[in-house]
Amino acid sequence: MTELTEIIVAEREDYWRVVVECLCDFYGMSREESDSVVAGERAAIKNHSEERLELYYHADPLSIANDLSRSSPIFPEKWSNRYLEIRDGTIPSSKQSPVCETVRMGIAG
Numbered sequence: 867m868t869e870l871t872e873i874i875v876a877e878r879e880d881y882w883r884v885v886v887e888c889l890c891d892f893y894g895m896s897r898e899e900s901d902s903v904v905a906g907e908r909a910a911i912k913n914h915s916e917e918r919l920e921l922y923y924h925a926d927p928l929s930i931a932n933d934l935s936r937s938s939p940i941f942p943e944k945w946s947n948r949y950l951e952i953r954d955g956t957i958p959s960s961k962q963s964p965v966c967e968t969v970r971m972g973i974a975g
Contacts, residue, residue, distance in 0.1 A: 880955070881927055882908065887952040888931035892945060895935065903934050927953065 867875075882904055889900040907930075911922060928949055950956075 878923065881923060883955075884927035884953050885931045885934070888928050888949070889935060891948065891952065892928070893931065893935040893937050907934055 886897075886900045886904050889895040889903065890897060895903070911919065914922065
């Protein structure tokens with residue numbers, strides 16, 4: 867695996883971590899349900915062309931979580947800082963969701 871490929875894989879893993887955290891924190895899904903929904907989406911896009919994947923990963927993870935939740939958009943102003951913490955990986959351990967811990971999935975793509 868080239869260094870660039872390793873970077874892309876790592877960035878995509880982090881992207882899905884954010885999606886899972888958003889599903890748990892903002893849409894009330896359990897960790898198990900969030901993992902399952904995300905695994906299904908990852909499998910669905912696995913064979914997309916690299917160009918199509920590039921476009922997919924330009925969507926904000928919260929937007930993808932919203933689509934996967936099949937719920938009404940939920941983003942009260944009071945949650946904006948929480949989303950930035952999740953996205954940036956700066957969640958103090960005391961603030962991590964009791965429902966959803968950081969996801970570490972081994973599925974690339």
